[in-house]
Amino acid sequence: xxxxxxxxxxxxxxxxxxxxxxxxxxxxxxxxxxxxxxxxxxxxxxxxxxxxxxxxxxxxxxxxxxxxxxxxxxxxxxxxxxxxxxxxxxxxxxxxxxxxxxxxxxxxxxxxxxxxxxxxxxxxxxxxxxxxxxxxxxxxxxxxxxxxxxxxxxxxxxxxxxxxxxxxxxxxxxxxxxxxxxxxxxxxxxxxxxxxxxxxxxxxxxxxxxxxxxxxxxxxxxxxxxxxxxxxxxxxxxxxxxxxxxxxxxxxxxxxxxxxxxxxxxxxxxxxxxxxxxxxxxxxxxxxxxxxxxxxxxxxxxxxxxxxxxxxxxxxxxxxxxx
Amino acid sequence: xxxxxxxxxxxxxxxxxxxxxxxxxxxxxxxxxxxxxxxxxxxxxxxxxxxxxxxxxxxxxxxxxxxxxxxxxxxxxxxxxxxxxxxxxxxxxxxxxxxxxxxxxxxxxxxxxxxxxxxxxxxxxxxxxxxxxxxxxxxxxxxxxxxxxxxxxxxxxxxxxxxxxxxxxxxxxxxxxxxxxxxxxxxxxxxxxxxxxxxxxxxxxxxxxxxxxxxxxxxxxxxxxxxxxxxxxxxxxxxxxxxxxxxxxxxxxxxxxxxxxxxxxxxxxxxxxxxxxxxxxxxxxxxxxxxxxxxxxxxxxxxxxxxxxxxxxxxxxxxxxxxxxxxxxxxxxxxxxxxxxxxxxxxxxxxxxxxxxxxxxxxxxxxxxxxxxxxxxxxxxxxxxxxxxxxxxxxxxxxxxxxxxxxxxxxxxxxxxxxxxxxxxxxxxxxxxxxxxxxxxxxxxxxxxxxxxxxxxxxxxxxxxxxxxxxxxxxxxxx
Numbered sequence: 001x002x003x004x005x006x007x008x009x010x011x012x013x014x015x016x017x018x019x020x021x022x023x024x025x026x027x028x029x030x031x032x033x034x035x036x037x038x039x040x041x042x043x044x045x046x047x048x049x050x051x052x053x054x055x056x057x058x059x060x061x062x063x064x065x066x067x068x069x070x071x072x073x074x075x076x077x078x079x080x081x082x083x084x085x086x087x088x089x090x091x092x093x094x095x096x097x098x099x100x101x102x103x104x105x106x107x108x109x110x111x112x113x114x115x116x117x118x119x120x121x122x123x124x125x126x127x128x129x130x131x132x133x134x135x136x137x138x139x140x141x142x143x144x145x146x147x148x149x150x151x152x153x154x155x156x157x158x159x160x161x162x163x164x165x166x167x168x169x170x171x172x173x174x175x176x177x178x179x180x181x182x183x184x185x186x187x188x189x190x191x192x193x194x195x196x197x198x199x200x201x202x203x204x205x206x207x208x209x210x211x212x213x214x215x216x217x218x219x220x221x222x223x224x225x226x227x228x229x230x231x232x233x234x235x236x237x238x239x240x241x242x243x244x245x246x247x248x249x250x251x252x253x254x255x256x257x258x259x260x261x262x263x264x265x266x267x268x269x270x271x272x273x274x275x276x277x278x279x280x281x282x283x284x285x286x287x288x289x290x291x292x293x294x295x296x297x298x299x300x301x302x303x304x305x306x307x308x309x310x311x312x313x314x315x316x317x318x319x320x321x322x323x
Numbered sequence: 324x325x326x327x328x329x330x331x332x333x334x335x336x337x338x339x340x341x342x343x344x345x346x347x348x349x350x351x352x353x354x355x356x357x358x359x360x361x362x363x364x365x366x367x368x369x370x371x372x373x374x375x376x377x378x379x380x381x382x383x384x385x386x387x388x389x390x391x392x393x394x395x396x397x398x399x400x401x402x403x404x405x406x407x408x409x410x411x412x413x414x415x416x417x418x419x420x421x422x423x424x425x426x427x428x429x430x431x432x433x434x435x436x437x438x439x440x441x442x443x444x445x446x447x448x449x450x451x452x453x454x455x456x457x458x459x460x461x462x463x464x465x466x467x468x469x470x471x472x473x474x475x476x477x478x479x480x481x482x483x484x485x486x487x488x489x490x491x492x493x494x495x496x497x498x499x500x501x502x503x504x505x506x507x508x509x510x511x512x513x514x515x516x517x518x519x520x521x522x523x524x525x526x527x528x529x530x531x532x533x534x535x536x537x538x539x540x541x542x543x544x545x546x547x548x549x550x551x552x553x554x555x556x557x558x559x560x561x562x563x564x565x566x567x568x569x570x571x572x573x574x575x576x577x578x579x580x581x582x583x584x585x586x587x588x589x590x591x592x593x594x595x596x597x598x599x600x601x602x603x604x605x606x607x608x609x610x611x612x613x614x615x616x617x618x619x620x621x622x623x624x625x626x627x628x629x630x631x632x633x634x635x636x637x638x639x640x641x642x643x644x645x646x647x648x649x650x651x652x653x654x655x656x657x658x659x660x661x662x663x664x665x666x667x668x669x670x671x672x673x674x675x676x677x678x679x680x681x682x683x684x685x686x687x688x689x690x691x692x693x694x695x696x697x698x699x700x701x702x703x704x705x706x707x708x709x710x711x712x713x714x715x716x717x718x719x720x721x722x723x724x725x726x727x728x729x730x731x732x733x734x735x736x737x738x739x740x741x742x743x744x745x746x747x748x749x750x751x752x753x754x755x756x757x758x759x760x761x762x763x764x765x766x767x768x769x770x771x772x773x774x775x776x777x778x779x780x781x782x783x784x785x786x787x788x789x790x791x792x793x794x795x796x797x798x799x800x801x802x
Contacts, residue, residue, distance in 0.1 A: 030748040032768045035599030045439070047333035047651035056328060243598055274328065279642045283327040 006251045015216060018169040025168060025212060031204040031240065040235035043279060044272040050309075053271070057306050058096050060270040060298075061088060063288045065123055065259065067102040067296045069130075069227065075110045078103055080323050082114035089303050089320065092310075098299065099288035100153060104129070105146035112150040121152035123193070127178060130197075130226035132157040136177065143181040146190075153191040154182050157226060158210065160200045168213055175217035193221035193259060199231030204240050211244035221257035227294060232262025235272055242280040255284065261294025267305040270298060333651040335438045340429040343515065347378040349385055349538060350521035352392035353531030359384035364511055364540065369435030369657040370648050370692040378514050381539035383546045386506070389535040390552040393477040393504040396532030401474045401502040405461035412457030412499060414527040419450045422523070426516060430488055431648045433515040435657030435693070436611055438649050448773055449492040452791075455775035456496035459796060463501060466793050468802040474502030475578060475801055476554030481544045482517075483560045484510035484659050485614035485715075490559050491517055493779075493790045495534060501799040503555070504533045508547050510560075511540040512660045545571075553577060557798065559616075562713075562739075562784050580788025580798045582616065582780060584713040585741030588734035589619030589770065590756065592727070593628045595746035599768065601635045604719070607744060607770040609643060609697050612655055613717040614663075616785070617742035619770055621710060623730055626723045633701055633721060640697050641684040655717060658693040667695050667716035674700050674709035679720070705736065713739070727752065731759045740782025744770045763789075 006014075014024045048056060066085045068077055082101055089095040100121035103111050111122045124146035128134035134142075143154055156178050162170045175194055182190040194214040198207050214222050222241050225232035238260040245256045260273060270293060277285050285291050303320045348357040358379035365374045379385070400408070419426065426449075427441040434441075463472050478498045482490035487509055498505050509517035517536050524534045537543060541564070548556045549571045558568055559582040572579050589607050591600050607619025624632050648656035658664040675681050679700040688694040695716055703710050703720040710720045724730040734743055743762040745753050757765040763780045766772060773779070778794035780786060788798050 029595070029597040032596040032599040032748075035596065035602055035768060039599070039602050045443070045651075046330065049331040049333045052329060052331040059328070278328045286327045 011216060011252065015169065015172050018167075021168045021172060021213075022166065025209040028208055028212060031208055033204055036204055036239060037236045040239045040276070043239075043276050044235060046275045048271050048275070054306075054309050056271055056274050057267060057302050057309070059286065060267070060274060060293065061302050062096040062099060063291055064098040064293050064295055064299055065100045065102040065261075066098045066299060067227070067261075067294055069102065069104060069125060073104060073107055075107070077323070078107045078110045079114040082111055082120075084299070084321060084323060085120050086115065086118045088299055089306070092307075095303065095306065099292055102155065102294065105142060105149065105151070108146055108149035108151045122150065123153035123155055124149075124151035125155045125157075125226075127156040129155070129157050130228040132159050133161075136174065139174070140177060140181050143178050147182055147184060151190050153193060154178070155193040155195055155223060157195045157197060158214070160197050163201060163206070163210060168209075172213060172217045175214055175219060179218045191220045192218065193223045193257075194219040195223045195226055195261070197226055197229060198224045198233075198237040199229045204237070207237055207240045208244055211241055212248065215244070215248045215254070215256050219256060221259050221292070223259040223261055223294065225260075225262040227262030233260030233264055233294075235276065238273060239276055239280065242276060245285070246281055255290065257290040257292065258285070259292040259294050264293055264295050265297045266301050270302065330652050332647070334647060335428055335431075335649045335651060337428065337432065337649065339424050340432055341425050341519070343376050343429075345376060347376055347514070347518050347538065349379055349381060349389065350518065350524075350534075350536040351385070351389045352396075352535065353525065355521070356388075358382060359388075364538075366433060366512060366514055368432050368692075369659050370689070372691055372693075375433060376515065378518070378538045381508070381537040381543035381546070385537055385539075386543065386546045386550055389506040389537045390477060390479075390547075390550050392532035392535055393506050394552060396530060397474075397476055397504045400504055400530060400533050403502070405463060405502075408500060408502065409457045409460035411527055411529050412453050412460060412496065415523060415529070416450050416453035416457060418523050418526055419446070419453060423447075423450065426488060426519065428649065429519060430516050431656070433513050434484065434487060435648055435659050436614075437653040437656040438651060439653065440611060445486060445489050448775070449488050452489075452492040452496045452775045456500035459497075459793075460500040463796065463800070466796050468797060468800050472501070472796075472800040472802055475799055476503060477552060478503045478505045478555040478557060478799065479547045479550060479553040480505055480507040480557045481548060481560065482507065482509055484513040485611060485616070487513040488516040488520065491520060493795075494557055494559075497790070497795045498557075498799045499533065501796055503799050506535045506537060506547060506553070508537050508539065508544050511538070514538045548572070555579075555799065557788070558582070562786075565786060578798070580790070581786035582788070582790060583784060583786040584715075585616045585618065585739045585781065585785050586621055586711065586713050586737045587617055587619045587739075587742040587744065587762065588621045588623050588737070588760075589744035590623045590724075590730045590734055590746065591625060591628070591632055592730075592745075592747035592749075592752060593625040594748045595628070596748060596768065597628070597632065597635055600632065600746040601639050603744060603746060603768070603770040604636055605639055605643070608719040609655055609717050610771050612658055612695070614659060614715055615771065617764060617771070617779075619742070619744050620714060620719060621734075621737075622719055622721045623724050623733055624721060625730070626725055629721075629723050633699075636699065637682060637684070640699065643684065643686075643697055645686050645694065645696060646689060655697060658695050658716060661693055663715065664693040664695060667714055667718060670709055670712060670714045671698060671718055674703070674707060674718075674720070677707045677709070679703045679707055679709060705733065711737070727756060731756060735759075735761050738784040741780075741785035742766070
């Protein structure tokens with residue numbers, strides 16, 4: 001990242017050909033895996049106590065995309081998820097609501113209805129989630145269906161096969177097309193989150209390139225994983241995304257959000273991610289507008305820790321609702 | 324720095340340090356004894372200036388007693404089979420692990436360094452050194468120094484205040500493993516963990532006189548290193564004192580190893596992994612408040628990426644937390660002493676006067692205690708004092724270079740040669756550069772990594788002899 005800001009025309013120039021896009025992405029500074037992991041682990045050792053912890057727990061709850069992405073999803077399951085998103089702890093109205101619920105496109109109308117007028121977004125995974133293995137028309141139709149049904153946010157997956165075989169321009173164009181499909185008839189647009197499936201991209205250099213590629217193509221959020229593979233969000237791969245959005249804003253003035261997803265289950269883990277956001281990006285990203293957790297079981301652990309802070313005692317899983 | 328998410332303080336308990344006596348004598352021949360002199364020194368907590376304890380200023384008489392005890396113990400200790408000596412060392416290592424929280428807190432209080440470093444770096448390494456050399460004790464004939472390497476005798480060891488317990492481990496573990504007995508003098512600002520280590524020697528049942536601890540300042544050190552009854556002197560500290568010791572011992576049969584100052588070059592090439600290089604720069608100079616002889620205090624950045632690296636470095640420095648060493652979130656603790664603080668202030672003032680550009684993040688420093696904000700000087704040229712002299716504080720000088728040849732020339736252009744760092748994504752460049760740097764340790768794409776298996780020591784005015792690893796045995800063997 002040069003410290004000289006990239007202009008709009010400069011950005012367009014980068015994606016003008018496969019060759020120039022490749023030159024740009026491969027010109028990004030490398031990542032030393034050992035050093036990156038050491039830094040992520042180091043941030044994980046910050047000790048969070050009392051007032052800071054109480055603040056961070058509520059912040060984490062308000063950043064959750066409460067998610068159900070199962071083949072067995074039913075309207076009933078989605079409705080109870082929405083209820084939980086609105087009112088996570090029936091015994092304590094001071095608990096904030098989550099940022100969004102995240103469902104498959106066909107469940108969007110159910111979720112919209114169940115949420116009523118609550119200020120909670122509906123996010124839909126689209127573009128042949130989670131594999132991304134479908135032709136462009138299918139992916140566009142998938143997205144259009146979700147947007148038409150009222151999705152506020154679209155979580156798309158990139159074609160990892162295309163990425164690994166170096167067809168960056170194809171992915172750039174896919175993201176740009178999906179971004180267009182997110183536009184509603186009234187001219188507003190659903191927020192576009194781009195999922196890399198970092199576990200399949202394997203190297204940190206690949207993850208940084210994917211981050212820049214998505215941001216260049218217009219992503220509003222970049223997201224680590226689908227939650228459907230062996231390696232999902234890790235502190236280290238999330239750190240790469242955080243550094244990328246920081247550098248992208250420095251270069252272009254455009255701020256992009258970050259969403260680690262999959263495998264974040266405990267309050268302790270969530271705290272580590274918030275510490276990373278705090279120290280790498282600072283206040284500007286410490287809000288649900290710019291940082292999200294893609295998680296389903298994290299919420300209950302946060303609620304139990306919240307109850308423990310309030311009462312001084314640990315109650316146990318029967319004191320929070322199963323869904 | 325972020326205000327939205329302020330961490331609550333997370334202090335470690337001072338009580339975990341255990342009882343600190345109001346006065347300490349020496350540890351000689353397995354007993355805690357009073358000094359033959361009446362002079363006492365005070366050790367303070369550098370973060371509060373509170374007096375922690377008084378301790379004896381060792382006299383020549385004290386040194387005589389300690390050396391005599393070590394001499395007497397040498398006969399039986401050196402005759403023990405290696406496997407038996409190893410058992411004592413393993414026992415000491417395990418006790419250090421068991422008491423590591425106590426030792427970490429005590430070290431933080433006495434030295435001013437953050438608990439994060441004593442707990443996560445110092446103490447694990449201290450135990451590791453004892454474990455490592457315990458393993459060598461019964462294998463000395465396979466170390467490459469002949470079929471029957473013999474111990475040297477009585478070792479006089481003088482250690483500095485920057486890593487009190489770690490330097491003790493570097494000195495005592497190989498000496499005992501090879502069958503020597505020791506008289507060790509800790510620094511006058513940080514004697515407490517060495518005295519606590521004496522308790523551990525008792526707890527381990529170490530035979531009397533094998534380890535003796537004599538406290539005091541430079542006068543005690545001079546009496547010890549110049550004592551005719553010692554066979555070996557090992558010193559870690561300033562080049563100036565090292566020279567004086569070398570002069571004293573010149574022409575005698577006493578062996579000497581010196582580990583002295585440094586002004587290490589940390590070289591960042593234009594293809595370096597920037598974010599990790601910045602971490603390495605921070606670790607290189609701000610680790611342990613810069614009180615590190617191998618600190619990467621001269622940053623050599625390729626001109627084409629200078630602005631980018633400096634900007635990223637300043638951003639990173641803004642997130643460093645300076646303050647209470649016992650807070651688990653503290654990155655930079657207190658400067659060890661008023662004298663050291665004055666020295667850092669003098670050199671940084673000189674840096675400004677010579678025209679270098681000074682920058683520190685805005686951070687509030689506590690009112691009491693000795694503090695110095697992390698500082699970076701840019702526009703530094705090779706002729707500036709801050710680019711030549713060891714500052715021994717959290718102060719970084721940034722210089723630039725244009726080609727790899729120039730980087731090597733500038734890196735080597737120093738009277739010192741303890742360590743160096745290389746940051747590049749290109750493996751061949753790492754090898755090319757490392758083979759041309761005149762420094763005892765060269766780290767590539769990392770910095771300040773220590774391990775008991777890895778030898779450590781200097782070129783030129785950074786001293787001679789090696790500590791650590793198989794090489795570290797040689798200093799204590801008659802080979």
